[in-house]
Structure formats: C-alpha cells, structure tokens
Amino acid sequence: MSLRSSFTLLQVVPELETGGAEQSAIDIAQAVVRAGGTALVATRGGRMTARLKADGARLAQMPVQTKNPLVMLGNAARLASLIRQEKVSIVHARSRAPAFAALWAARTTGTPFVATYHGVYKAQSGLKRWYNAVMTRGDLVIANSDYTRDHVLAEHGIDPDKVVTIPRGVDFDRFNPSLVTPSRVEALRAAWGIADRHARTRILLPGRLTRIKGHLTIIEAAATLKAQGRRDFLILFAGDDQGRAGYSEELAAAIGKAGLTDEVRIVGHCDDMPAAYLLADLAILPTTVPESFGRAAVEPQAMGRTVIASAHGGTTETVLHGVTGWLVPPGDAGAWAKAIASAIDQGPGRRAEMGHAGQKRARQLYSVDAMCAATLSAYQRVLEARR
Incomplete structure (x- = not known):
C-alpha cells in the first residue's frame, strides 16, 4: 500500500x-x-x-x-x-x-x-x-x-x-529458522553456560521477569518433576527484570530452596530471541493473567517450536491445543508438571511435527x-x- x-x-x-x-x-x-x-x-x-x-x-x-x-x-x-x-x-x-x-x-x-x-x-x-x-x-x-x-x-x-x-x-524475516546461523545459537549456548546435553529437553520461558508471567508456577512444577525422579529437562527464564530486583531475587531464592539450580536458570535479557528459540526444544507461557494477544506464543511457533501456554486470553487463539502446542490451566503447578512431562515424552519427532504445524499457521495469520x-x-x- x-x-x-x-x-x-x-x-x-x-x-x-x-x-x-x-x-x-x-x-x-x-x-x-x-x-x-x-x-x-x-x-x-x-x-x-x-x-x-x-x-x-x-x-x-x-x-x-x-x-x-x-x-x-x-x-x-x-x-x-x-x-x-x-x-x-x-x-x-x-x-x-x-x-x-x-x-x-x-x-x-x-x-x-x-x-x-x-x-x-x-x-x-x-x-x-x-x-x-x-x-x-x-x-x-x-x-x-x-x-x-x-x-x-x-x-x-x-x-x-x-x-x-x-x-x-511477527517479523518472519527475523523469526525465520533458515536465517539463523549455527554460530548464533552456539554463541548463546556459551553465553548461558549450557552444556550440549542431548538427553535434557531445553524449555524456554521468554518474557519480562514479572509476577504475572508465571515463573513461580514453573518453579513449583519443576520441583514436582524432580521429586518424581526426572532430570531430563532444563528450564531457562529469558527476560529483563526492568528494575524489579526484588522479584528476580525472589525467583533465585525459590530456585535455590527447591534445589533446582541445575534444572532452572535465570539467564536475563536476550537480544537474539530467534537463536534462543532454536537453542530451546519448546517454549512455555505460564501467564497467571490473560495476555491480550501474546506475541511470545507466536514467535516460537514461527521458529518451528511447539508451545505450552496458559489456557486463557489471546493464547487460546494463537495456540491450537494438541495441534501446535498445549493449553494448561493457569497457576496450576500440578497441571503444568504433567504438561511439561508429556511434552518431553512426546519426543523430538512429535514436537517437530507440531512445530511445523505451528509455523505454517503463524505465517498464514500473524x-x-x-x-x-x-x-x-x-x-x-x-x-x-x-x-
């Protein structure tokens, strides 16, 4: 135009x-x-x-x-x-x-x-x-x-x-997996200190470090998974606290108290989110308050990654349950533990299939x-x- x-x-x-x-x-x-x-x-x-x-x-x-x-x-x-x-x-x-x-x-x-x-x-x-x-x-x-x-x-x-x-x-020129070089992913892996352990599923929670993003729900869910004997996951909180030092300190304390320092990490602000999504195996959006749209649910789908999101707000439009990802009751740590375990157990093949479906739909609509x-x-x- x-x-x-x-x-x-x-x-x-x-x-x-x-x-x-x-x-x-x-x-x-x-x-x-x-x-x-x-x-x-x-x-x-x-x-x-x-x-x-x-x-x-x-x-x-x-x-x-x-x-x-x-x-x-x-x-x-x-x-x-x-x-x-x-x-x-x-x-x-x-x-x-x-x-x-x-x-x-x-x-x-x-x-x-x-x-x-x-x-x-x-x-x-x-x-x-x-x-x-x-x-x-x-x-x-x-x-x-x-x-x-x-x-x-x-x-x-x-x-x-x-x-x-x-x-x-979503800028599909930027969020395009074919345009992200392996060196960008490796640079991010090194910056975040992530060893290349193929046995662990990497799970990314993108977004500002604010209470409504649901980090505490995920820490509780991760504690449940670890109590069940699971060690096959690594959860990454990627986002800026924007001066909310008290909340980021609360998260760090909760991670330490739950004995999750090897399973949950706060990696801070990320300038290269396309590479972050490729480094991850799936993305999660456990918001406790409905998002009006939730671009962070669409961007990982554009990168071919499946998504687990809270079943409220705009994400009920952008994530198709069982097709491009899963929708989970907000704030229910037990339900989130089950959803994460299920996503891990689906394996890379099934997740890639769902990621492809999400990528196709995102390009059509967003x-x-x-x-x-x-x-x-x-x-x-x-x-x-x-x-």
Whole structure:
C-alpha cells in the first residue's frame, strides 16, 4: 500500500525498551516510511530507539510515560505543537497515560485520533473505567485480538463498528529458522553456560521477569518433576527484570530452596530471541493473567517450536491445543508438571511435527506485513470518514 507523501503519522508510546506495544510501534513506523509517508514517535526513549531511527522514522523525545497531571499537561502542549509543526495526519496512542495528552492534542488541532488496546485493562471502580476509556474516545479503536475486542465492547459499550481487530504481527524475516546461523545459537549456548546435553529437553520461558508471567508456577512444577525422579529437562527464564530486583531475587531464592539450580536458570535479557528459540526444544507461557494477544506464543511457533501456554486470553487463539502446542490451566503447578512431562515424552519427532504445524499457521495469520497493511487501511478509513 502506498501513502500520500504528505501523510504523517504520530505514534505515542511510553518508552521503547521492550514489549509488544513497542515492537508494533516500530513495525508500523517502518511500514509508513516504506509506503512513502513520514513516521514520528513520541516517547521517553529506550534501547529500541536505534532501530526506530535506522528504519527512517523520527523520534520526538518527551516524558509521555508519566502519570503526573502537570507533566501530562505539558506533554499535551508539546504534542499539539508537534502536530501543527509537522502537519500530522493521524495521532495513534498505544498506552493509557500518554493517551490523555495525545487525545487532548489531537482534539485541539482537529487531528484524527486512533488508539490500540494492547492489553485487557481491568476496572475495579468507575474512576478506573473512566481512565481506561480514554483509549475509546477517538475515531477508531484497534484491538490486538478478538479476545481484546470482546472485552472493549463489553467494558465500554461503544459502537462495534468503531472497534477493529488487527492481531500483532511477527517479523518472519527475523523469526525465520533458515536465517539463523549455527554460530548464533552456539554463541548463546556459551553465553548461558549450557552444556550440549542431548538427553535434557531445553524449555524456554521468554518474557519480562514479572509476577504475572508465571515463573513461580514453573518453579513449583519443576520441583514436582524432580521429586518424581526426572532430570531430563532444563528450564531457562529469558527476560529483563526492568528494575524489579526484588522479584528476580525472589525467583533465585525459590530456585535455590527447591534445589533446582541445575534444572532452572535465570539467564536475563536476550537480544537474539530467534537463536534462543532454536537453542530451546519448546517454549512455555505460564501467564497467571490473560495476555491480550501474546506475541511470545507466536514467535516460537514461527521458529518451528511447539508451545505450552496458559489456557486463557489471546493464547487460546494463537495456540491450537494438541495441534501446535498445549493449553494448561493457569497457576496450576500440578497441571503444568504433567504438561511439561508429556511434552518431553512426546519426543523430538512429535514436537517437530507440531512445530511445523505451528509455523505454517503463524505465517498464514500473524505476519507483520499483514498487521501493517491492515493498520494502514484503518488509517485510510479514518481519514476518509473525516473527509
């Protein structure tokens, strides 16, 4: 799809460290540039900024991650000035706190406003529901899964025509097993200190070190497996604690107390996730809170790896039980121990068969190109409605 050279997109995202919203912002910015438009991203910044600039997009650095009302007002003024200066065509917010400033700036300048619901935001009070609803007050809401769309409609009661589902996309040029060299896998093996023990099944839990990712459930499940006499597995927690030192220390203590230092390891942030998935034999996503989409369930499938995931949220759409992986009750350590044991016992042949099925399905449904094309079409729809 091509865009008019005058088309300018301004995305507003708290930061560019890691995560699905951040990756989607970069993907869409690149798509706009490739289609002939201009892409701006207002953000605090972060480790992904270099890639944003390399793709031809421009950074507008400001503290949009804040929830301080006075700073938010300042952000609104800065964004309004940026919109006028750059003749922005559409403002696209990807988080609630910056959405307030972005919406105010868009309304002040008469600019169309789009928001992506990247998560299922729970509301325990009317005030919190009002806070969450900022994402629905513009021209269009993009939901990253049907699960998320159903939640938005039920929670906010808005016109169904105003909410579209556009699943997150996976970069299949990056997550392509044929493009990952053996040296990259070996480098990661060496960095993580993993001996090449073919008898042990390597299991990867990708994602930030936060409680909702279910690490403690897996530690308990691993303890159950070891108590049953199993020594044929190695579980790797690959993710950044993003300053949550207390939780990472809690995990390390739990691993030590359970006597699992040889079976469960915290390996930290990983810059080469494609190689990490190839180093692993299967991936797990034991989230205790429903993921709205769960890109981490799709990426390993793109790499030909089967997945065990919690049976709730968006993963019930991205993982087909018994076909591309297995769905397990969240937080049930006993059920997770059984699922992991079953996956190990299936053997590499059966896992490869399921991994191939997952790879084929992921490429059909979750390409970044499809996500970008659908998003650019949504922008066109908004602009035409405004005209």
